[in-house]
Amino acid sequence: xxxxxxxxxxxxxxxxxxxxxxxxxxxxxxxxxxxxxxxxxxxxxxxxxxxxxxxxxxxxxxxxxxxxxxxxxxxxxxxxxxxxxxxxxxxxxxxxxxxxxxxxxxxxxxxxxxxxxxxxxxxxxxxxxxxxxxxxxxxxxxxxxxxxxxxxxxx
Numbered sequence: 001x002x003x004x005x006x007x008x009x010x011x012x013x014x015x016x017x018x019x020x021x022x023x024x025x026x027x028x029x030x031x032x033x034x035x036x037x038x039x040x041x042x043x044x045x046x047x048x049x050x051x052x053x054x055x056x057x058x059x060x061x062x063x064x065x066x067x068x069x070x071x072x073x074x075x076x077x078x079x080x081x082x083x084x085x086x087x088x089x090x091x092x093x094x095x096x097x098x099x100x101x102x103x104x105x106x107x108x109x110x111x112x113x114x115x116x117x118x119x120x121x122x123x124x125x126x127x128x129x130x131x132x133x134x135x136x137x138x139x140x141x142x143x144x145x146x147x148x149x150x151x152x153x154x155x
Contacts, residue, residue: 006118010044010110017132019106019124025094027119028085029060029110034068039117041068044110051084051105051121053095058084060107060119084119097123 031039038044043066051060059081067078097103102125109120127135 006111006113008109008111009039009042009117010046012046012049012106012108014047015106015108015122015124017127017135019104019122019126021106021108021122021124022097022103023123024108025086025090025121025123026113027058027121029117029119030083030085031065031117035065036117037070038065038068039110040112046107046110046119049107051107053091053098053105056088056091058086058091058094058105060084063107063110084121094123102126 045064046060049060049063051058053059061081062079063082064078094105098105104124104126106122106124107119108122111118111120
């Protein structure tokens with residue numbers, strides 16, 4: 001994913017704090033025209049979004065795409081469920097994994113690649129409280145080290 005140029009629209013920072021990511025997969029999203037225009041303006045949120053598999057199809061719920069100002073009657077419900085576009089074998093693989101205890105599918109990023117809207121989803125396992133504390137501690141230590149390095153280089 002890092003080698004492809006893409007324009008980031010929305011990022012789920014909370015997911016990095018709440019989960020360990022096992023596997024990341026890129027999926028397309030089934031959208032209508034006004035939703036794409038709204039995404040191009042960066043009006044999207046995936047903070048409360050979650051993903052479910054129903055009858056062999058995968059959907060994202062609670063993904064908020066603000067209505068396009070000039071869309072009038074063509075605008076859809078901002079939080080409607082949207083179908084994700086993935087191969088059947090990818091969906092079956094994910095379905096098998098989430099049946100295991102502790103696994104879930106989490107939306108991570110929404111971005112444009114070659115003019116198409118993509119959603120990066122991750123197969124994730126929830127972090128325990130002590131894991132979160134360790135992450136916060138490591139982040140603080142890195143911040144302190146960077147600050148000390150900056151101060152030493154100024155003088």
